[in-house]
Amino acid sequence: MVGFNKNIMRTILLASYIILIGLIITGISALFSYLNTGADRSSMLHTEIQKVEQYLPKLNWEPLQNEGRPMDSENLNALQNDYLDAWYVKQIAYKTNKIAGIKDYYTDSARLNLYDFIALNKAKNITIEATTLQHNPTLEFFSEDGQLAVITDRNVIEYKRVYKDETLVLETNELSTYKIVFLLEDGFWRIRHLVKEHTEIYKPENKMVNTDSLNIKGINYYPQATPWNMYGDDFSKDTISKDFKIIKDAGLNAVRLFVQYEDFGKASVEYKKLEKLKHTLDAAEEQQLKVVLTLFDFYGDYSVLNWTLNQKHATTIVNSVKNHNALLAWDIKNEPNLDFKSRGKDLVIAWVDHMIDLVKSLDDKHPVTVGWSNTESASILKDKVDFISFHYYEDLSDFDEAINKMKTEIPNKPLVLQEFGLSSYRGIWNPFGNSENDQMAYYKLAQEKFKTHNLQFMSWTLYDFTEIPKEVVGRLPWRKRAQEHFGFINQNGETKPAFTYISTL
Known part of the structure; x- marks a missing residue:
């Protein structure tokens, strides 16, 4: 038994020695490799x-x-x-x-x-x-x-x-x-x-594009089934083509489309997203519609250290589609002035200013604009953009005064009302909201005012939606329900009374 125990002990010692030698050799090898290749940065x-x-x-x-x-x-x-x-x-x-x-x-x-x-x-x-x-x-x-x-x-x-x-x-x-x-x-x-x-x-050259022929009568567009996720897995050119035919047959000539910064891959723009965007432009061209393309949506950082990444994103998009026949104009950013308070007005304006210069350096044929959320901000960088875009969701009783003031402040640039509309939601979250007939009356009056002011327009939006992402209007149900009912076509695919006034009178 004693001899048996000694054999076991010898075996254990020998195995331990072999393992120790192996560990030492491995360590020396790793050190040699480190010294010859340099540390991992x-x-x-x-x-x-x-x-x-x-x-x-x-x-x-x-x-x-x-x-x-x-x-x-x-x-x-x-x-x-x-x-x-x-x-x-x-x-x-x-x-x-x-x-x-x-x-x-x-x-x-x-x-x-x-x-x-x-x-x-x-x-x-x-x-x-x-x-x-x-x-x-x-x-x-x-x-x-x-x-x-x-x-x-x-x-x-x-x-x-x-x-x-x-x-x-x-x-x-x-x-x-x-x-x-x-x-x-x-x-x-x-x-x-x-x-x-x-x-x-450094003073970049600011070449202006001739806009004398600009005559926008359009609408902001998302497919009804995939709003704010237009270029995702459920992308359908057939659906988009059918919708564009509805828009064209209604007497409109343009659509505004959105590129969401993160959805498209930020600085590393995804090839598949670009291809879907090109297919969408093809569908617009087939219906003889022109496209105003918004380069940055759902983006609100503006940090100076991120400018090179934003620049790469815009450069990729612009260079990929700037020669497409359907392209009408570039819209730098959707409603950047809403970020003035949280990000700093000066910084946001500086970012927009740089992006205007960048896009103009890449494409000197298509006009550039910025989609300001109100009339008060519309004069910002007015000498840099080729035409003025603004949004208006206030009461139409103040519309004439606002437009006349803009024309005084910006006398030499075309004005495009890039977003406007009225929700027809009336329900548990807003029992005193507007009806579909109220919506129709709103669009009838709006078109009368557009005719008076010779104003170009793009309404919000073709469809009522069944699901609104929280990133659009937040989580509050009364805001989400209202946002779902801005369309000219309801959730069942039926035209609402306002459809009569989707275009000029």
């Missing part, structure tokens, strides 16, 4: 950066004709990613006055100046919200050992907002040129020197 960051996906300015590399060693695409891509991430962490540092992440993208000497600048701003309670919107880098030099690179980045478009004691003291658009020296350290490109060689105020 994602584990080093303290700013939760997800590489370039968080920062997507437009980037235009000049053809590679650099001195020294030729640059291959793999190295160029790595250099580009680390360069943009360096800008991103610097913008975060300037906004928060915290240095986390700086050491990951700047060498020892380069980060000292950044640390001093951040410390000074923190002491004086200064913060900077900034972004770069376009880069035009040229690779000047790539060393033979592959450890050093020099680029010149010309005409960098920068936007900055400087705050002192949480009060905006400076807003600026700049066009700058930088010289940057990179060192390859631990497998990553870090900035050793970044020198601004030139800067000037």
Whole structure:
């Protein structure tokens, strides 16, 4: 028995020794791999950066004709990613006055100046919200050992907002040129020197599109079965085509459609959504309807650091459909003024202003507008847009005065009433609401006023809906019930009395 126990003990000791040796070899192998490949950058960051996906300015590399060693695409891509991430962490540092992440993208000497600048701003309670919107880098030099690179980045478009004691003291658009020296350290490109060689105020050209032929008589559109989810799994071009025929036969010539920012994939616009949008434009063209396309709906952030992502979204949409025959105009954003209180009026207007410039730079053939929620905001950026769009859900007894005031403030631009309407809901949540006959009387009077003022219009909306997402009007049942009954066609597919006045008299 004693000999048997000794054998068991020897076996256990031998097995333990083998396991220990295996663990040591595994550890040494992992350490060797780490030292030869460099640490995983994602584990080093303290700013939760997800590489370039968080920062997507437009980037235009000049053809590679650099001195020294030729640059291959793999190295160029790595250099580009680390360069943009360096800008991103610097913008975060300037906004928060915290240095986390700086050491990951700047060498020892380069980060000292950044640390001093951040410390000074923190002491004086200064913060900077900034972004770069376009880069035009040229690779000047790539060393033979592959450890050093020099680029010149010309005409960098920068936007900055400087705050002192949480009060905006400076807003600026700049066009700058930088010289940057990179060192390859631990497998990553870090900035050793970044020198601004030139800067000037950036004033983008604002080309106006001729709108003399603009004659919008239209309607805002969602399919009855899939409102606010038009491009989802239940997308049906046949349904849309039938609805567009109803709209055309009713005497209208245009529809307003919506691109929801998150639904379309935000900066990474989904190909399938784009294809469905194109099919919708095809259906409009088949019925000889023109489309006013709203680029941002259900979006309300406006943070400066997100501008490059918003820019990528708009660029993808515009470039994908700007040559479609059905396209009539771009509407930048649905009712941005509703975000003035929560996001800050100046910031929202700055965002809209930039998006107007962007869309005009991508498409100089189609007019651009903004869908303001009321007449009071309609004059904002009036000199930037090609025509004025506004919404009106107030009492029609005040309509004439409001229109005359707008014509005085904005004498040289077409006015388009982009949304208007009256709910025919009368029920338990609003027993004193309007009837379908009240709705008909409203549209009859509205059309009379449009004729008097020679006003273009787009009503809300073709259908009554059975389900309204909470994101549209919230959860309150009396608001949801009212929103369900703005249509000219009821939930059973029957035309309501107001349908008689869906178009001009």
